Amino acid sequence: MAAPESLHLVCPHCQAVNRLPTQRLTEQPTCGRCKAALFTGEPLAVTSAALEAHLGRSDLPLLVDFWAPWCGPCRMMAPAFAQAARQLEPHYRLLKLDTEAEPAMAARFGIRSIPTLALFRGGREVARQAGAMDAANLIRWLRSVDV
Numbered sequence: 175m176a177a178p179e180s181l182h183l184v185c186p187h188c189q190a191v192n193r194l195p196t197q198r199l200t201e202q203p204t205c206g207r208c209k210a211a212l213f214t215g216e217p218l219a220v221t222s223a224a225l226e227a228h229l230g231r232s233d234l235p236l237l238v239d240f241w242a243p244w245c246g247p248c249r250m251m252a253p254a255f256a257q258a259a260r261q262l263e264p265h266y267r268l269l270k271l272d273t274e275a276e277p278a279m280a281a282r283f284g285i286r287s288i289p290t291l292a293l294f295r296g297g298r299e300v301a302r303q304a305g306a307m308d309a310a311n312l313i314r315w316l317r318s319v320d321v
Contacts, residue, residue, distance in 0.1 A: 181233040217268040251306040
């Protein structure tokens with residue numbers, strides 16, 4: 175299957191949907207509305223509304239870290255998740271959803287333990303992994319399930 179000619183990307187700053195030619199994905203694209211960088215090399219903290227926007231409109235695979243501020247393993251994994259974002263962007267978007275602040279979204283996705291990583295493609299969950307991981311294992315797991 176050939177790569178699409180263009181992708182829809184949700185801006186991490188203003189939530190505008192941008193259409194970007196696929197060949198420009200690695201050229202540090204900016205948002206057409208707010209002019210901010212579409213990729214920051216950092217995980218994006220999202221609310222329920224922002225997660226819905228990404229799930230509904232982004233053509234990129236989304237890796238969501240369901241976490242909570244009181245969770246020790248979640249805090250321990252945060253630097254590894256950030257390191258993975260630097261390595262995986264612009265081919266993946268890494269998001270963090272605080273399950274304490276957004277319990278309805280955690281319930282919607284059946285999050286029973288944290289941290290839990292969920293991979294979404296086309297708005298659908300395609301893989302899930304519970305427990306903290308270092309960056310190398312996180313990337314290895316992601317590449318093993320996203321073929």
